[in-house]
Amino acid sequence: MRPIIKTIIITTGVSxxxxxxxxxxxxxxxxxxxxxxxxxxxxxxxxxYNCGACHQVYGLGGYLxxxxxxxxxxxxxxxxxxxxxxxxxxxxxxxxxxxxIHTLVSYLKDIDATGKSDPxxxxxxxxxxxxx
Amino acid sequence: MEVxxxxxxxxxxxxxxxxxxxxxxxxxxIGGVQYMIPGFLKDSFSFEKARPLHVSAILFWIIxxxxxxxxxxxxxxxxxxxxxxxxxxxxxxxxxxxVLAIFISYFMGWFGGxxxxxxxxxxxxxxxxxxxxxxxxxVKSLGGFSKQPVYVWMWMTGLLFFLFTYLESNLxxxxxxxxxxxxxxxIQWKSYGSMVGAWNMLIYGSSIYLLDKIGGTNYGRSGMxxxxxxxxxxxxxxxxxxxxxxxxxxxxxKQISYFVSMTELFILGRIIYEWKKTLSxxxxxxxxxxxxxxxxxxxxxxxxxxxxxxxxxxxxxxxTHGTHITVxxxxxxxxxxxxxxxxxxxxxxxxxxxxxxxxxxxxxxxGFWLANVSxxxxxxxxxxxxxxxxxxxxxxxxxxxxxxxxMIKMKPLFVVFGVSGMVLMMGLLILVVNLVxxxxxx
Ligand code: HEM
Numbered sequence: 055m056r057p058i059i060k061t062i063i064i065t066t067g068v069s070x071x072x073x074x075x076x077x078x079x080x081x082x083x084x085x086x087x088x089x090x091x092x093x094x095x096x097x098x099x100x101x102x103y104n105c106g107a108c109h110q111v112y113g114l115g116g117y118l119x120x121x122x123x124x125x126x127x128x129x130x131x132x133x134x135x136x137x138x139x140x141x142x143x144x145x146x147x148x149x150x151x152x153x154x155i156h157t158l159v160s161y162l163k164d165i166d167a168t169g170k171s172d173p174x175x176x177x178x179x180x181x182x183x184x185x186x
Numbered sequence: 187m188e189v190x191x192x193x194x195x196x197x198x199x200x201x202x203x204x205x206x207x208x209x210x211x212x213x214x215x216i217g218g219v220q221y222m223i224p225g226f227l228k229d230s231f232s233f234e235k236a237r238p239l240h241v242s243a244i245l246f247w248i249i250x251x252x253x254x255x256x257x258x259x260x261x262x263x264x265x266x267x268x269x270x271x272x273x274x275x276x277x278x279x280x281x282x283x284x285v286l287a288i289f290i291s292y293f294m295g296w297f298g299g300x301x302x303x304x305x306x307x308x309x310x311x312x313x314x315x316x317x318x319x320x321x322x323x324x325v326k327s328l329g330g331f332s333k334q335p336v337y338v339w340m341w342m343t344g345l346l347f348f349l350f351t352y353l354e355s356n357l358x359x360x361x362x363x364x365x366x367x368x369x370x371x372x373i374q375w376k377s378y379g380s381m382v383g384a385w386n387m388l389i390y391g392s393s394i395y396l397l398d399k400i401g402g403t404n405y406g407r408s409g410m411x412x413x414x415x416x417x418x419x420x421x422x423x424x425x426x427x428x429x430x431x432x433x434x435x436x437x438x439x440k441q442i443s444y445f446v447s448m449t450e451l452f453i454l455g456r457i458i459y460e461w462k463k464t465l466s467x468x469x470x471x472x473x474x475x476x477x478x479x480x481x482x483x484x485x486x487x488x489x490x491x492x493x494x495x496x497x498x499x500x501x502x503x504x505x506t507h508g509t510h511i512t513v514x515x516x517x518x519x520x521x522x523x524x525x526x527x528x529x530x531x532x533x534x535x536x537x538x539x540x541x542x543x544x545x546x547x548x549x550x551x552x553g554f555w556l557a558n559v560s561x562x563x564x565x566x567x568x569x570x571x572x573x574x575x576x577x578x579x580x581x582x583x584x585x586x587x588x589x590x591x592x593m594i595k596m597k598p599l600f601v602v603f604g605v606s607g608m609v610l611m612m613g614l615l616i617l618v619v620n621l622v623x624x625x626x627x628x
Contacts, residue, residue: 055409057332063416064339071423075354078376082362082369083435089365097364104297104304107234112371112433113508115301118220118233120589121508143590144224146232165367169434171508173579176432178501183444186434 084168096161103148105158112171119145123171126162134159193267194627195274197541199254200532201625202282203247204618207525210243211611218604224593238304239292245302246285248524252388253277253320255531256341259395260327263338269326273319280316284309300374303355310356317352321345335398335406336415340391343419347384351377372435379426385524387418393480393527396534400477417453421446428498432507440500447498454491457484475537475550479530482558486522489565490515508579511572518565521610529617536624543624549616556613563606571599 100106108119115121125134138155141147150158169186176184217236220226227236257274261267268274288305291297298306324345328338354377358364363373398406405411427443464484493515497506506512537543578592587595 055412067419083372084366084368087366089361101298101300104234106301107237110508116237117510117513146228168368171432173504176504182499182501184500184504
């Protein structure tokens with residue numbers, strides 16, 4: 055392969071990648087959203103207690119526990135609060151105080167409002183692509 | 187060109203990496219037991235500690251071993267010594283310090299980051315710094331870029347993209363990027379998807395170097411090698427959307443990834459086509475440990491690529507996503523491909539003339555076969571549990587049993603998973619111990 059061809063292929067690829075990245079950073083899929091302080095604290099607590107090691111959001115995370123994307127609308131705030139206070143046979147009791155639990159519930163509410171992670175809600179097109 | 191004054195620090199990278207592999211597998215086995223016995227160590231060492239300890243130790247095994255191999259093969263390729271052994275030492279010191287800090291923070295339950303990098307984000311600083319030193323040392327040791335074979339390009343690509351994607355994976359620290367979960371996860375998986383491609387570039391680069399060296403061939407300069415490299419590079423840059431097909435993000439982003447992912451079919455076709463050739467080289471070389479692992483990795487590449495291509499079709503991914511099929515893919519590739527190639531490098535490096543290599547063929551055979559056979563059971567048990575979970579996910583609400591009950595029903599598969607995981611650990615530990623014992627320099 056001639057060196058000039060290699061240079062062209064690499065430069066094109068890297069330029070496309072940088073443009074693609076820059077475009078995504080400046081045009082985030084849901085646009086620029088104001089920070090919901092309570093939910094954001096919940097997100098930080100989610101990371102602080104590493105809930106994601108056992109739970110998925112939109113199917114991504116650890117797999118020992120269930121996906122929590124739409125738990126808020128399915129089970130409600132009271133159920134989540136009670137569960138977090140007691141733990142379960144698998145999930146430890148993190149001994150969280152009420153305000154921490156409140157932030158976590160707000161976070162789950164925020165996630166719930168962004169869409170559905172349930173695979174049953176998708177239709178599959180004949181070319182293998184999907185639609186919700 | 188052989189340089190015999192191969193430096194000592196490169197070997198220490200590999201030894202440190204091997205120790206982390208051993209430690210990482212131990213935490214993996216604890217996680218496996220937590221699957222078999224729900225609630226095991228729930229109050230003292232629960233899954234939110236075991237999992238990140240496992241995954242982070244394993245990530246650093248891959249990163250350190252890939253760095254050690256690069257530092258060994260680069261001077262052999264250029265015929266010159268590594269530019270700065272001091273920078274190498276600082277890089278190693280920074281990384282080991284960070285690994286220790288990460289372990290302590292996980293044990294204490296201090297998290298703060300996210301998947302794969304769950305430690306407090308401040309620890310990203312020494313990792314980034316170490317990587318920048320690595321790049322400087324690489325560029326200075328290399329000398330120049332003209333007329334370099336494909337593996338040098340692959341190393342450079344891996345080094346730069348790892349830096350880029352690692353920084354990108356920290357963008358969530360800026361509220362603009364994290365204020366909406368869809369925005370946040372899009373960027374998170376953009377970075378993670380490409381990051382895996384980056385370390386694959388480092389590892390595949392070294393394996394091409396090694397194959398050319400032991401086979402006496404010049405594949406690294408062929409048009410085919412560059413063609414495959416470009417295909418890999420475009421995949422690294424644009425295929426990451428297959429991780430988030432079910433995330434309600436841009437549709438065109440998924441279409442691009444779907445299309446780019448399917449180009450991997452060429453790679454699959456080529457592997458099948460080249461298989462005979464690989465086998466004939468193997469026959470010529472006999473039974474060297476290095477070649478045995480390369481050959482094993484070849485078979486695992488085939489199995490995992492078939493699975494990966496299937497999972498990259500959105501209509502199939504809808505079912506496999508969120509199940510243990512994802513874990514089968516993640517561990518199948520990081521063990522069967524990455525770890526096996528890295529073990530091939532370790533055997534090659536420690537059988538070099540600077541090391542006192544006394545190998546026990548019986549021990550090797552035992553470890554090698556235990557690892558391969560158990561990995562197959564391990565991988566299949568994860569795929570089967572994934573299929574069962576996929577069926578559960580698709581069941582209408584009225585007929586669906588609760589999550590906890592579903593997990594109990596899958597217990598027989600988790601027992602296969604956990605037990606084969608233990609055997610896998612034992613097999614690889616035999617090899618790790620043997621390698622570490624053989625790492626003394628003469
Ligand atoms: C060379 C050896 C190994 C490597 C490279 C490796 C790699 C990985 C990786 C990359 C993940 C993350 C998976 C994901 O996010 O989808 C993972 C998860 C895991 N691994 Fe391993 N692993 C190894 C050995 C083992 C062994 C011996 C066991 C023992 C059973 C084990 C048990 C687990 C468990 C339980 C998880 C978490 C799965 C979940 O999220 O529910 N691993 N491993």
